[in-house]
Amino acid sequence: MSDSSSPLFPPSPAGPEVTLESLVADYQALRNAFHLTLVGLLILTGSLFVFFLREVSLARRQVVELSQVVADYEKSGFAARLENFRVQLQSFTQTHPDFNPIYSRYFGTSSVSQPSPAPRSGPASNLTGPRLPPTPGR
Amino acid sequence: MAQKNMLTYFLVALLLLTVLATAGLTIYYVRKVRSWNMLQLQTAVISRNRTLANSLLNDAIEYSKRNPAIDPILQSVGVTKRSGPFATPTPKP
Numbered sequence: 001m002s003d004s005s006s007p008l009f010p011p012s013p014a015g016p017e018v019t020l021e022s023l024v025a026d027y028q029a030l031r032n033a034f035h036l037t038l039v040g041l042l043i044l045t046g047s048l049f050v051f052f053l054r055e056v057s058l059a060r061r062q063v064v065e066l067s068q069v070v071a072d073y074e075k076s077g078f079a080a081r082l083e084n085f086r087v088q089l090q091s092f093t094q095t096h097p098d099f100n101p102i103y104s105r106y107f108g109t110s111s112v113s114q115p116s117p118a119p120r121s122g123p124a125s126n127l128t129g130p131r132l133p134p135t136p137g138r
Numbered sequence: 139m140a141q142k143n144m145l146t147y148f149l150v151a152l153l154l155l156t157v158l159a160t161a162g163l164t165i166y167y168v169r170k171v172r173s174w175n176m177l178q179l180q181t182a183v184i185s186r187n188r189t190l191a192n193s194l195l196n197d198a199i200e201y202s203k204r205n206p207a208i209d210p211i212l213q214s215v216g217v218t219k220r221s222g223p224f225a226t227p228t229p230k231p
Contacts, residue, residue, distance in 0.1 A: 031142065038149040045156040052163040059170040066177035073184045081215060082191055088211045089198070099208065102201060106194045 073079075086107055093103045195217060202208045 031146070035146065035149060038146075038153055042149070042153050042156060045153065045160050049156060049160045049163060052160065052167050056163060056167045056170060059167065059174050063170060063174050063177060066174065066181055070177060070180050070184070078188070078191075082187070085211070085215050088214065092208060092211055096205065096207060098205070099201060102194070102197045105197075106190060 089099070089103055090107075093099050195212075198208060198212060199217070202212060
């Protein structure tokens with residue numbers, strides 16, 4: 001296939017003559033443009049790197065703080081005390097059925113086999129099921 | 139000419155290095171944020187549990203005014219009618 005006879009690339013008789021000097025100049029311009037693009041990309045990725053570095057530092061600090069809160073909670077034995085309290089209240093509910101509405105409101109249905117009265121009106125009365133899970137995050 | 143090529147190679151290598159470092163840092167950041175979200179959820183549950191436990195305690199104390207039979211249970215968890223064992227400060231979110 002000869003390019004000179006192709007209708008897609010017709011010879012340009014009126015165009016400037018392509019010389020070696022002009023090719024070298026174009027090559028140099030292209031190289032400069034490529035370098036400029038590389039430098040721009042370097043600045044962009046460098047900025048992104050610094051941004052993520054700051055964000056990672058912040059996230060790491062917050063993770064440490066929250067881990068401390070969760071560790072303190074687990075160390076305090078709050079869940080165990082709450083479970084102990086719940087067991088005691090459950091056995092109390094069996095002997096004192098009038099406490100059943102309060103118990104049911106926080107721990108769901110108790111083992112007392114009697115119809116529970118209507119829940120007390122209030123913001124928490126529309127919640128169903130157990131509302132106090134024994135231990136979070138396990 | 140070779141010196142100009144060296145500059146190009148150097149810039150490309152530097153860019154590749156920076157891109158790789160940024161990608162690695164991004165992955166690390168995503169993992170940290172995921173674990174941060176999980177911990178935030180846990181602390182929210184802790185805070186909710188403490189609030190509900192205090193509410194339960196208040197209800198039990200109110201009930202004890204009508205039926206003092208619950209007093210031994212309240213005392214067994216160290217509750218007086220003024221303060222309770224669950225009255226700890228809620229964690230910061």
